[in-house]
Every structure is written in structure tokens, then in C-alpha cells.
Amino acid sequence: MTTLHEPAVTSPDLSVWPVSTDEPRVGAVSVGGVPLAEVAERFGTPVYVLDENEVRERCRTYRAAFPDAEVLYAAKAFLCRAMVHWTAEEGLGLDVCSAGELELAVATGFPPERIVLHGNAKSPRDLEAALRLGVGRIVIDSPSEIARLAAAVGPGGHQKVMVRVVPGISAGGHDKIRTGTDDQKFGLSIADGYAQHAITRILDQPQLELTGLHCHLGSQITSVKPYLAAVRRMVGLMARLHEQHGLILTELDLGGGHGIAYRPGEQALDLTALARKVRAELSEACAVAGLPVPRLIIEPGRAVVGPAGIALYHVLSVKRTGDHTFVAIDGGMSDNPRPALYGVRYAPRLIGRHSTAAPAAVTLMGRHCEAGDVLDTDVELPSDVRPGDLLAVPVAGAYHLSMASGYNLVGRPPVVAVDAGTARLLVRRESLDDIRSRDVGL
Numbered sequence: 001m002t003t004l005h006e007p008a009v010t011s012p013d014l015s016v017w018p019v020s021t022d023e024p025r026v027g028a029v030s031v032g033g034v035p036l037a038e039v040a041e042r043f044g045t046p047v048y049v050l051d052e053n054e055v056r057e058r059c060r061t062y063r064a065a066f067p068d069a070e071v072l073y074a075a076k077a078f079l080c081r082a083m084v085h086w087t088a089e090e091g092l093g094l095d096v097c098s099a100g101e102l103e104l105a106v107a108t109g110f111p112p113e114r115i116v117l118h119g120n121a122k123s124p125r126d127l128e129a130a131l132r133l134g135v136g137r138i139v140i141d142s143p144s145e146i147a148r149l150a151a152a153v154g155p156g157g158h159q160k161v162m163v164r165v166v167p168g169i170s171a172g173g174h175d176k177i178r179t180g181t182d183d184q185k186f187g188l189s190i191a192d193g194y195a196q197h198a199i200t201r202i203l204d205q206p207q208l209e210l211t212g213l214h215c216h217l218g219s220q221i222t223s224v225k226p227y228l229a230a231v232r233r234m235v236g237l238m239a240r241l242h243e244q245h246g247l248i249l250t251e252l253d254l255g256g257g258h259g260i261a262y263r264p265g266e267q268a269l270d271l272t273a274l275a276r277k278v279r280a281e282l283s284e285a286c287a288v289a290g291l292p293v294p295r296l297i298i299e300p301g302r303a304v305v306g307p308a309g310i311a312l313y314h315v316l317s318v319k320r321t322g323d324h325t326f327v328a329i330d331g332g333m334s335d336n337p338r339p340a341l342y343g344v345r346y347a348p349r350l351i352g353r354h355s356t357a358a359p360a361a362v363t364l365m366g367r368h369c370e371a372g373d374v375l376d377t378d379v380e381l382p383s384d385v386r387p388g389d390l391l392a393v394p395v396a397g398a399y400h401l402s403m404a405s406g407y408n409l410v411g412r413p414p415v416v417a418v419d420a421g422t423a424r425l426l427v428r429r430e431s432l433d434d435i436r437s438r439d440v441g442l
């Protein structure tokens with residue numbers, strides 16, 4: 001039903017959308033100068049849209065907030081060749097956790113010396129690729145890695161390493177993304193002495209040069225405080241290492257985990273405050289310990305790319321049972337496993353048309369054969385939502401496609417970059433041919 005009179009609508013809240021988002025008429029949403037309905041029309045749905053300038057601006061914001069630090073983009077949040085270029089061009093380094101991420105970056109021209117390799121369980125192939133390609137640093141995560149790495153480097157060789165330390169701090173948006181506490185799979189604990197023990201063993205390996213300590217507290221952290229606590233614990237360890245071994249470390253990597261707002265009204269981590277307070281805490285702690293101030297390294301992933309991405313879906317079906325409405329889209333847990341994994345919530349909205357129908361709470365379902373494939377159980381959409389409608393999910397740039405799966409063989413969605421009024425395909429949709437070509441047995 002259409003009405004002749006525009007009702008007095010409050011303009012939609014675009015606070016979690018990219019800065020370039022424009023909505024001249026309600027529903028006619030464009031990002032990077034490109035109407036999203038046009039992207040959906042041209043590339044089909046589901047499709048992921050990435051605002052190139054938003055990514056670049058976020059890289060620049062980091063460089064400006066942390067001028068003397070090394071900023072490494074955490075590739076696991078999202079990686080493709082264009083992303084590698086943008087990261088390199090904006091002066092960031094790269095943090096990778098597999099031979100795959102590493103090979104893609106180096107094959108795209110990323111300088112290997114600006115890459116750091118992580119991983120709680122690095123495969124022989126990961127280490128082989130790291131040494132062959134000459135990565136800047138390898139972060140040691142377990143005692144057994146030390147001898148393995150030293151042997152792979154060889155007696156005449158040389159490799160810079162850091163040690164992943166567990167500072168014993170709980171922070172992060174969900175239990176499954178807290179990594180700074182004792183008793184989880186990452187790193188070596190200060191509390192039980194494992195970290196100190198591993199460091200002693202590294203110092204016995206002449207081909208390994210220990211440049212610094214590393215920690216990563218978790219993800220989706222919105223307060224500065226845990227980072228300051230981490231600085232104190234890490235400098236405390238550095239002071240003990242100095243006493244015991246005369247060791248002076250030149251780098252301190254505080255990892256990533258910087259939180260972002262997924263829905264209007266949510267809080268993001270304040271980067272300016274983080275930069276200022278971490279710098280002050282680090283200077284003071286080092287002064288007290290009589291240590292020179294190490295160079296700071298940070299590793300944001302989500303905060304660089306998350307808010308720059310938008311997922312577009314078509315509504316496939318609408319079921320009304322009792323007072324419940326189920327709206328199913330043409331994507332789901334295979335392109336975005338986060339709701340199923342961590343119960344996170346988004347702010348999806350109808351775009352492409354202006355509905356004057358009253359809003360109604362609906363359950364937004366994915367298309368997969370899994371009762372848990374629910375994007376959200378309580379989303380406000382116009383009550384006349386119907387098959388064929390276009391839905392947009394903002395803040396979809398991080399940990400969606402990088403965690404995408406092949407479930408139900410629907411094929412992973414494409415990635416389209418928008419910038420200055422043009423849309424270009426970065427990663428094409430996974431086709432049935434792609435799926436068939438891997439299936440080589442009979």
C-alpha cells in the first residue's frame with residue numbers, strides 16, 4: 001500500500017554506518033557514492049560491500065593516534081588482495097596467523113619484514129613459509145615451538161621473535177573471545193612461570209633474537225583499563241627479565257581487540273584515550289623499573305575493517321505464526337557465523353524502498369538447515385516486510401567472510417568495493433564450478 005502523504009518519520013540512525021553513507025530519501029541508501037540497491041541488482045545477493053575510503057580513513061586514524069607505534073592490521077578479520085594493498089599504502093604492517101594469509105599478502109607485494117606471524121599451534125607449513133618469505137617476527141606461543149623454530153632457522157640463520165605472554169587479565173565482549181586470562185589455549189602464563197621459562201630457553205638459542213613481549217587480551221574490548229593493566233604486568237615481567245638476564249627488550253606488542261559499535265548507542269573503544277593513557281602508563285612503568293621505553297606495537301583487526309562493511313540480503317520468505325514473525329534471508333551462518341558463535345547482535349534494516357508500515361519485532365533467520373541459524377530474535381522491521389525486500393546489515397566487514405563456511409554448498413558471497421561513486425568486484429561469488437572443481441574423487 002502506498003500513501004500520498006509522507007508521514008513524519010524520524011530519519012534513520014546512521015551512526016554505525018560508514019561516514020560516506022547518504023540517504024537522500026528514506027530507504028535510498030548509498031555508501032561510497034553508490035546506491036546499495038544498485039550493488040544488489042548488479043552483483044546479486046548476498047553480497048558484502050566494503051567502503052574503501054572508510055578502511056583507509058580508519059588506518060589513518062590509527063597512524064595519527066599512535067604516531068610512534070607500529071600498527072599491524074590483523075589479517076584474520078578480513079583479507080583479500082585489495083585489503084593487502086590498502087594496508088600497505090596506509091603505512092600499516094600486517095599480523096597473520098597462517099601460511100595462507102602470509103602467502104596471499106606477500107604474493108600481493110606486501111613487504112614481509114612488516115609482517116608478524118602468530119598462532120597458538122603453527123603447522124610445519126606455517127613456519128616453513130614464514131622463514132622462506134622472511135617475515136619480520138614470529139610470535140612464539142608454546143615451549144615446543146622454540147626448538148622447532150631454532151632447528152628450522154638453522155645454526156647460521158637469524159630470526160626475530162617475540163613471546164606471547166598471558167598477563168592474567170579478563171577482557172573482551174564474550175567468553176569465547178577472551179584470551180588474556182590464565183588457563184586458555186593462547187600464550188605462556190606469567191603466573192605459573194611458563195613465560196619466564198620459555199624466555200630463558202629462547203635466550204639459549206643464538207639464532208633467535210628476542211625483540212619483545214606480546215599479549216592479546218581478547219576482542220571487542222571497549223574500555224582502556226585492561227590495556228593499562230596489561231602494560232603494568234608486561235613491564236613488570238620486562239623488569240624481572242632485566243634483573244635476571246640483563247635483557248633489554250625493545251618492543252612491546254599489546255595486540256588488538258579494540259571494540260566497535262555494532263548497533264546505535266553502543267560504545268566503541270576510544271582510540272585517542274587509549275593512545276594517550278597507554279603511552280603515559282608505559283613511560284611511567286618503565287621509569288619506575290629503570291627501563292628504556294620499548295616501541296609499542298598494536299594489532300587492530302575488527303576496528304579497521306568492521307564498520308566499513310555492509311552485508312546485503314534479499315528476504316526469501318516471511319512466516320507469521322501466532323504473534324511471531326519469521327523473516328528468512330538468502331544468507332546466514334555460512335557467511336556470518338558470529339551470531340551463532342557469540343550471540344552478537346546487529347542493526348539490520350530495510351533499504352531500497354520506503355515503507356510507511358508500523359515497525360514490528362521479527363526474528364531474522366538465515367537460510368541454512370540449522371535451527372540455530374538466527375541472525376537476531378528481536379529486530380524491528382516494517383510490518384509489511386515481504387519476500388523480495390532488501391535488507392542491509394551494517395558493521396559487517398570483520399569476521400564474517402573470513403569465517404565463512406561451505407555449509408549447504410550455497411557458495412560464499414562476493415565482496416564489492418565502493419568508492420567515489422563506483423563499485424568494483426574484489427572477490428567474486430563462489431560458484432558451483434568452484435565447488436565442483438575441488439571435488440576430484442569418485
Ligand SMILES: *Cc1c(COP(=O)(O)O)cnc(C)c1O
Pocket residue numbers: 074076077095118216218219220255256257258299300301302303
Ligand atoms: C585476533 C587477534 C587480533 C585482532 O583482534 P581484533 O579484535 O580484530 O582487533 C590481534 N592480535 C592477535 C594476536 C589476535 O589473535
